Amino acid sequence: MNSIPHIQPPKFFLRFFRWFCDPALAEDIEGDLTEMFEREIGAGNITKAKLQFSVRILGLFRPGIIKKVGRSSLNHPSPMFKNYFITSVRSLMRSAGFSTINIVGLAVGLATFSLIAFYVYSELSFDRHHEKADRIFRIVENLRTENEELFQSTSAPPMGPRFLKDFPEVESYVRLQQWNLLAQRNDISSYERESYIADSSVFDIFSFKLLKGDKKTALREPFSIVLTESMAKKYFGNEEPVGQTLRMDYDNYKVTGVMEDAPENSHFRFSNLISFSTWSRNNKRAEDNAWFWNGFHTYVLLREDASVDNVRAKMKDFLERNVEKGGMYYEDLPLQPLASIYMAPPRTWENGSRGSMNNMYILSIIAVFILLIACFNYINLATARASRRLKEVGLRKTLGAFRRMLIAQFLGESLIITIVASLIAIILVWIALPPFRTLVESPLNFSILPNAWMVASVILALVVFIGLLAGAYPAYIISKFQPIQIFRPSSKGIFGHNALRKVLVSTQFIISIMLVAGTLLVYDQLDVVRNQNLGFDKEGIIVVPTNGDTAIVNYLDVIKNELKQVPGVTAVAGSTSTPGQSANNNYTQIEMTDGKMSPTNINFIFIDHDFLSTYQIKLLAGRDFQRDVKSDDTTAYLINETAMKDFGWTPEQALGKKVRGRYEGKIIGVMKDFNYRSLHTKVEPLMIAMTRNVGRMSIRLEGKNLPATISRVQKKWNELIPYLPFDYSFLDVEFDRQYKADKQLGKVAGVFTSLAMFIGCLGLLGLTAFVVERRTKEIGIRKVLGASVPSVVILITREFIWLVMIALLVATPLTWYLISRWEQNFTLQAVINPFRFVMAGLAVFLVAWLTISVLSLRAANANPTKALRME
Amino acid sequence: VNRHQLGEFEEIVMLTVGILYKEAYGVAIIDEIEARQNRKVSIGALQTVLRRLENKGYLTSEFGETTNVRGGKRKRYFSLTSLGSRILRETQDQRVEMFRAIPRIAFPKS
Numbered sequence: 001m002n003s004i005p006h007i008q009p010p011k012f013f014l015r016f017f018r019w020f021c022d023p024a025l026a027e028d029i030e031g032d033l034t035e036m037f038e039r040e041i042g043a044g045n046i047t048k049a050k051l052q053f054s055v056r057i058l059g060l061f062r063p064g065i066i067k068k069v070g071r072s073s074l075n076h077p078s079p080m081f082k083n084y085f086i087t088s089v090r091s092l093m094r095s096a097g098f099s100t101i102n103i104v105g106l107a108v109g110l111a112t113f114s115l116i117a118f119y120v121y122s123e124l125s126f127d128r129h130h131e132k133a134d135r136i137f138r139i140v141e142n143l144r145t146e147n148e149e150l151f152q153s154t155s156a157p158p159m160g161p162r163f164l165k166d167f168p169e170v171e172s173y174v175r176l177q178q179w180n181l182l183a184q185r186n187d188i189s190s191y192e193r194e195s196y197i198a199d200s201s202v203f204d205i206f207s208f209k210l211l212k213g214d215k216k217t218a219l220r221e222p223f224s225i226v227l228t229e230s231m232a233k234k235y236f237g238n239e240e241p242v243g244q245t246l247r248m249d250y251d252n253y254k255v256t257g258v259m260e261d262a263p264e265n266s267h268f269r270f271s272n273l274i275s276f277s278t279w280s281r282n283n284k285r286a287e288d289n290a291w292f293w294n295g296f297h298t299y300v301l302l303r304e305d306a307s308v309d310n311v312r313a314k315m316k317d318f319l320e321r322n323v324e325k326g327g328m329y330y331e332d333l334p335l336q337p338l339a340s341i342y343m344a345p346p347r348t349w350e351n352g353s354r355g356s357m358n359n360m361y362i363l364s365i366i367a368v369f370i371l372l373i374a375c376f377n378y379i380n381l382a383t384a385r386a387s388r389r390l391k392e393v394g395l396r397k398t399l400g401a402f403r404r405m406l407i408a409q410f411l412g413e414s415l416i417i418t419i420v421a422s423l424i425a426i427i428l429v430w431i432a433l434p435p436f437r438t439l440v441e442s443p444l445n446f447s448i449l450p451n452a453w454m455v456a457s458v459i460l461a462l463v464v465f466i467g468l469l470a471g472a473y474p475a476y477i478i479s480k481f482q483p484i485q486i487f488r489p490s491s492k493g494i495f496g497h498n499a500l501r502k503v504l505v506s507t508q509f510i511i512s513i514m515l516v517a518g519t520l521l522v523y524d525q526l527d528v529v530r531n532q533n534l535g536f537d538k539e540g541i542i543v544v545p546t547n548g549d550t551a552i553v554n555y556l557d558v559i560k561n562e563l564k565q566v567p568g569v570t571a572v573a574g575s576t577s578t579p580g581q582s583a584n585n586n587y588t589q590i591e592m593t594d595g596k597m598s599p600t601n602i603n604f605i606f607i608d609h610d611f612l613s614t615y616q617i618k619l620l621a622g623r624d625f626q627r628d629v630k631s632d633d634t635t636a637y638l639i640n641e642t643a644m645k646d647f648g649w650t651p652e653q654a655l656g657k658k659v660r661g662r663y664e665g666k667i668i669g670v671m672k673d674f675n676y677r678s679l680h681t682k683v684e685p686l687m688i689a690m691t692r693n694v695g696r697m698s699i700r701l702e703g704k705n706l707p708a709t710i711s712r713v714q715k716k717w718n719e720l721i722p723y724l725p726f727d728y729s730f731l732d733v734e735f736d737r738q739y740k741a742d743k744q745l746g747k748v749a750g751v752f753t754s755l756a757m758f759i760g761c762l763g764l765l766g767l768t769a770f771v772v773e774r775r776t777k778e779i780g781i782r783k784v785l786g787a788s789v790p791s792v793v794i795l796i797t798r799e800f801i802w803l804v805m806i807a808l809l810v811a812t813p814l815t816w817y818l819i820s821r822w823e824q825n826f827t828l829q830a831v832i833n834p835f836r837f838v839m840a841g842l843a844v845f846l847v848a849w850l851t852i853s854v855l856s857l858r859a860a861n862a863n864p865t866k867a868l869r870m871e
Numbered sequence: 872v873n874r875h876q877l878g879e880f881e882e883i884v885m886l887t888v889g890i891l892y893k894e895a896y897g898v899a900i901i902d903e904i905e906a907r908q909n910r911k912v913s914i915g916a917l918q919t920v921l922r923r924l925e926n927k928g929y930l931t932s933e934f935g936e937t938t939n940v941r942g943g944k945r946k947r948y949f950s951l952t953s954l955g956s957r958i959l960r961e962t963q964d965q966r967v968e969m970f971r972a973i974p975r976i977a978f979p980k981s
Binding site for chain 2: 030031034060061
């Protein structure tokens with residue numbers, strides 16, 4: 001008997017038995033089955049035993065053993081449910097047109113809603129995948145200088161270690177700094193813009209998975225590098241990368257590990273991590289003392305029992321003890337919870353991309369609107385067509401149906417419609433997901449969703465909710481009919497809910513107008529931004545990174561001259577950064593009007609002689625750097641208009657003021673302001689100095705055939721510096737990328753506005769069809785009595801025109817308010833053009849009118865004899 | 872009297888439950904019937920009849936101890952109720968009475 005437990009009875013049949021068997025009987029019968037099965041196994045014939053087991057279970061599938069359903073009810077409703085189902089399906093089939101409108105409307109609504117919900121969910125899911133996410137905080141800095149308050153995402157190198165020392169709540173810290181390195185191996189060379197140096201604690205704090213290598217030691221030694229899987233594949237193919245070396249810029253790095261790619265929904269992503277000691281071994285002094293050098297992103301991990309409020313409470317004391325006052329003060333060191341970073345308003349020097357909470361709100365509102373429009377369609381059509389079900393309801397009531405049974409019936413009907421619609425919606429989502437991914441520029445992997453059961457139950461809940469929302473009012477109205485009304489149809493009793501229908505339709509119009517006007521205004525704002533005079537000419541410039549390559553630094557003028565020879569190239573300039581990027585913020589001392597040197601932190605760009613002329617930046621006073629003035633290289637500074645005003649100078653006063661920064665020198669010129677960052681932030685004070693250490697080359701092109709010019713430049717480039725990739729980008733494209741989130745919003749809003757209009761029109765079409773149908777005879781009589789076609793059309797459309805007018809009145813102030821709130825994100829705001837509302841109103845009206853006219857024209861043109869001959 | 876008419880299989884089952892006294896559970900009943908009557912009994916048929924008889928009040932049942940065999944499932948032991956035993960006796964008496972009422976001449980000589 002010992003071998004018996006190894007052989008299991010057929011699982012499938014056992015499960016089947018457990019499913020159908022009355023639970024009161026299940027235990028002992030299953031015991032009997034098992035006993036017989038075990039006995040037959042003991043007799044030796046396994047196949048026969050299994051067969052017998054299955055046959056017995058099939059034999060048990062009979063009344064008396066099968067569990068009973070719904071036996072408790074007095075009135076045996078299960079055949080009644082069947083009847084409800086049949087009548088529902090019949091009534092849906094009978095009015096196939098209306099059902100289609102309802103189902104298509106709801107399906108499109110549900111599909112849109114799920115897509116947007118998926119997107120919003122994915123945006124809100126950022127960084128929550130880290131196991132210790134709720135204990136990880138980023139130290140950010142609020143600094144005050146003489147002139148302004150700075151909100152930086154970065155912090156000083158000693159910050160992390162000192163936190164660990166001073167706060168018992170802090171368990172660990174990690175400092176990260178982004179490097180842009182040129183990686184080379186064999187014939188592959190490309191810029192790894194997302195390289196980060198990191199303390200070795202990075203793997204303890206974040207849940208990044210190390211696939212190969214030891215997380216304790218991988219980032220210990222200088223010049224150790226841990227590659228992500230995709231970067232390992234890029235440079236090493238199928239070779240084993242661990243233990244090999246990889247050349248980056250001028251150093252050889254030893255690969256000590258391979259890790260999984262950072263998930264798509266991480267607020268910063270990287271292609272590799274480099275040991276922190278690579279930097280710190282030569283910068284010990286800076287690491288310990290550079291309290292005003294905000295070059296690192298520092299994350300701290302708090303202990304499990306610690307509360308962040310305790311740490312915050314001791315912050316003032318911490319600052320007083322550790323940070324001596326220099327040119328600026330630490331106002332505060334806020335701690336940002338990891339999961340909130342992605343959606344928080346961006347600070348300066350952010351790592352990685354940022355989302356926009358505003359856009360999430362706007363999209364969610366649109367999603368709910370679209371779903372509402374679809375529900376209103378159902379409510380409108382169902383109540384409008386309620387009279388059709390009068391006889392059925394009357395009969396049911398006469399035969400003794402309770403009101404709640406009728407309510408259940410009609411709620412069931414709307415549930416059926418919603419379920420059918422949701423099945424179609426699933427197909428629609430399936431089709432629309434790839435283009436939607438491109439639209440929102442997000443990978444939207446299903447892997448970010450919680451487990452399938454959660455998703456399924458949320459969807460189910462949504463379907464039931466929508467079914468009830470759409471079905472509740474119609475069910476209430478229809479079940480209210482008194483049987484007597486069938487024989488004495490006073491129009492009041494049945495059609496008294498006309499007012500509600502008007503409210504719903506005008507709400508739909510309001511939503512449509514808001515969406516259309518809103519989209520137009522968003523585009524207006526984006527146009528203003530795009531055509532704004534930036535203070536420099538961004539068209540026709542390509543930017544090539546050089547990463548401070550020594551050959552270029554040493555032979556800068558030669559290389560620039562060679563490139564300038566290429567036909568189509570008009571100017572070449574080198575600089576550390578280009579407009580649209582962040583600028584360096586450096587500690588500087590500047591001579592004030594009273595002659596004292598005042599310390600401050602100011603944004604810096606380092607350029608060469610040709611930068612201003614290449615970018616066509618204008619000067620208010622003084623002069624540009626000049627080649628024939630040799631001392632310019634080491635003594636000259638330029639400042640911008642804002643800085644000049646901040647210091648309280650006139651352009652003339654500014655000239656000659658002493659500056660102690662990278663070198664001791666004087667201000668030789670004042671530039672007109674240009675937007676070296678985005679228009680989301682106002683132009684900040686800027687100082688410009690000379691450098692030969694260029695990191696980026698800007699090349700201005702002219703002529704129509706840019707691609708040909710670019711390939712000529714590339715050819716020249718490859719001749720001059722063959723090992724350096726010609727990895728160019730267009731400055732205007734790069735610059736516009738800063739408005740990515742805004743442009744995206746415009747595009748997404750545009751698409752969904754059209755969808756909302758489409759669903760709204762479907763409903764309108766249905767309503768008109770119904771009105772026309774009900775008034776067939778009236779129209780016939782009118783025509784017989786001499787009414788013209790236009791007068792009949794007006795008769796039908798008149799009602800809707802009123803509604804559009806009212807909707808326009810309501811929608812205008814609402815949209816006005818919302819858009820002006822949104823525009824506060826920009827320093828330069830478009831004037832809200834009232835004409836846009838007229839346009840939106842007209843557009844909505846036109847579409848609505850066209851929809852209505854199609855049907856009403858047909859009705860008006862029909863031969864009245866046909867209408868009157870009926871019955 | 873007619874209300875309490877037992878079917879043939881019902882009668883056999885009740886008799887077997889009586890025979891097995893205290894040991895009458897599903898598999899034992901099947902074995903007993905198969906041994907005595909030389910016929911196949913399906914568990915489906917047996918269980919349906921057992922429950923029907925229980926609903927009529929002729930049988931009663933209770934769970935036995937938990938055991939390690941049978942996949943840990945308890946046995947359900949059936950026993951005759953007083954109503955059940957009265958019905959069974961009445962049925963037997965009827966049969967015997969009817970058998971006795973057959974005139975001897977009716978039996979062919981064997």
